[in-house]
Amino acid sequence: MSIPLLDLNRQYDSIKGEIKTAIDEVLESQYFIMGDEVKEFEDEVGAYCKANHAYGCASGSDALLLALMAIDLQPGDYVLTSPFTFFATAGAISRIGGIPVFLDIEKDSYNLDPKQVRRFMEGEHPVFKKLNPDREKIKAIIPVHLYGQMADMDPIMNIAEEYNLTVIEDAAQAIGAEYKGRRAGSVGDFGCFSFFPSKNLGAFGDAGLVTVKNEKLAEKLDILRLHGAKPKYHHSLVGINSRLDTIQAAVLSVKLKYLDEWSERRREIAHRYNRLFEEAGVSGELGDCSKSCVEMGGSGCSLNPNKIITPIETTGSKENNGRHIYHQYTIRSSNRDQIAKALSEHNIGHSVYYPVSLHEQECFAYLGYQPKDCPVSHCATKQAISIPIFPELKEEEIEKVVEVVSGAVKK
Ligand SMILES: Cc1ncc(COP(=O)(O)O)c(C=O)c1O
Incomplete structure (x- = not known):
């Protein structure tokens, strides 16, 4: 598959x-x-x-x-x-x-x-x-x-x-x-x-x-x-x-005309992913990971390597009268490379949005930013990975993705 x-x-x-x-x-x-x-x-x-x-x-x-x-x-x-x-x-x-x-981002949203x-x-x-x-x-x-x-x-x-x-x-x-x-x-x-x-x-x-x-x-x-x-x-x-x-x-x-129907389906899929990751025992808590990531040059992190962080609805939660429309379903892990490798081996699409924070892009070097100016963003570029989400994604596909991601971090 x-x-x-x-x-x-x-x-x-x-x-x-x-x-x-x-x-x-x-x-x-x-x-x-x-x-x-x-x-x-x-x-x-x-x-x-x-x-x-x-x-x-x-x-x-x-x-x-x-x-x-x-x-x-x-x-x-x-x-x-x-x-x-x-x-x-x-x-x-x-x-x-x-x-x-x-200016830096919030680590949850x-x-x-x-x-x-x-x-x-x-x-x-x-x-x-x-x-x-x-x-x-x-x-x-x-x-x-x-x-x-x-x-x-x-x-x-x-x-x-x-x-x-x-x-x-x-x-x-x-x-x-x-x-x-x-x-x-x-x-x-x-x-x-x-x-x-x-x-x-x-x-x-x-x-x-x-x-x-x-x-x-x-x-x-x-x-x-x-x-x-x-x-x-x-x-x-x-x-x-x-x-x-x-x-x-x-x-x-x-x-x-179909957009609302599609957005609701994306939300359902996101919530299904959340539940399955929870059941697989790999859902972790977001701690204070930004400092260590910058201090260690992006090579390390205090996140539990056997866990992933699933998307957090902040403004987008129903309780906050919001709506996250899941253009991407993005997880984070200090084991991102292992997850990406496992997904590739199983022919499962994935992508890193974004691998380089804009304050560290070569074209903006003249502005003199350092990685530590936006540590949370720097950290996210080392840990975030997006996995398949689109309205027509099937239940068996969702389950397979969860199995592969969970297997990669449990190793
Ligand atoms: C956050 C964000 N801003 C701007 C753009 C630019 O849009 P476009 O590719 O249509 O030029 C995109 C998408 O590509 C985007 O994701």
């Missing part, structure tokens, strides 16, 4: 007819750029996210770039964000000359730690002392809703209000996730979504979307994605070419 990390064919097989009809309609219209399907999808997904405004664009990376362009981020401005995320989060900041300020953000804004954080930023140039915070669970938004929004900062949610992995009953993309000033094919709502190529709270900024973003022109050929701004293709919008509209 081989078990993929993600099998998009199973999803496609279940909705093939509807998808082909939707694509055919676009082919018949030959209206490939900004066709009716784009606006229809923007309205549907905007309502789904409970957002005031929603605009399609070419990718999640462009969504972040457009949000930063909309607030006129200037070269030399600072944006606070998580180092434990896909590169695009910080890439967007750097692309327009901004300086990414990496893997999301940006609001306490670190507060310490930074109060000038007490070692990273503040290192960067010594001009306070006027600190402009925004980008919390990332990693693996499908929302960051702790209330304290982040409070800090943003106090210091007049814009909040841009990186919701690329979190469409439909909830925080205290509020949807991802509806809490901050902007929400940035990716419809990369492997995302919970995946297009047939690159695609993205930005949700916007404020009407004026929404109008600006709408123009920025169309070269800054409105009407056509009249440029009030220097924008970019970043549109959602009509064909992608048509595909996404079909899939959006």
Whole structure:
């Protein structure tokens, strides 16, 4: 038996007819750029996210770039964000000359730690002392809703209000996730979504979307994605070419109808994994592992090597009126390499999101970060490993994955 990390064919097989009809309609219209399907999808997904405004664009990376362009981020401005995320989060900041300020994550949720953000804004954080930023140039915070669970938004929004900062949610992995009953993309000033094919709502190529709270900024973003022109050929701004293709919008509209059903199935699978790992006797407790990991150069940890840590629902738990939508099911272990080896030997898909913390990436070396500046993130890069999760995953596959992972750590 081989078990993929993600099998998009199973999803496609279940909705093939509807998808082909939707694509055919676009082919018949030959209206490939900004066709009716784009606006229809923007309205549907905007309502789904409970957002005031929603605009399609070419990718999640462009969504972040457009949000930063909309607030006129200037070269030399600072944006606070998580180092434990896909590169695009910080890439967007750097692309327009901004300086990414990496602040550590919470060890249970893997999301940006609001306490670190507060310490930074109060000038007490070692990273503040290192960067010594001009306070006027600190402009925004980008919390990332990693693996499908929302960051702790209330304290982040409070800090943003106090210091007049814009909040841009990186919701690329979190469409439909909830925080205290509020949807991802509806809490901050902007929400940035990716419809990369492997995302919970995946297009047939690159695609993205930005949700916007404020009407004026929404109008600006709408123009920025169309070269800054409105009407056509009249440029009030220097924008970019970043549109959602009509064909992608048509595909996404079909899939959006199933998203809640798929997300609930992901949650069921995650909870099933939790239970089976518990029954196998390998579920452990998260202790204080970060210090030892940094001190030992990432080679050791105080985690029990015969246990794994299953995902912890913090903001995403039902009790907190939240919803983790399990874009990934990520476990952590000081025995990660052994787990990865066993999974490979049994042809079971797995992946490390992410092997290098952004504060340690070569391209940001000029900022002078040290591993110890974000120890929890550093530690997570040594221990996290994601295992198969997708709505069509079968019970026997779940059981097999648990058997292999448990066997690897019990050795
Ligand atoms: C957290 C995060 N931010 C941004 C992106 C960028 O999205 P895209 O690949 O659509 O450009 C991704 C996904 O790839 C992501 O996971």
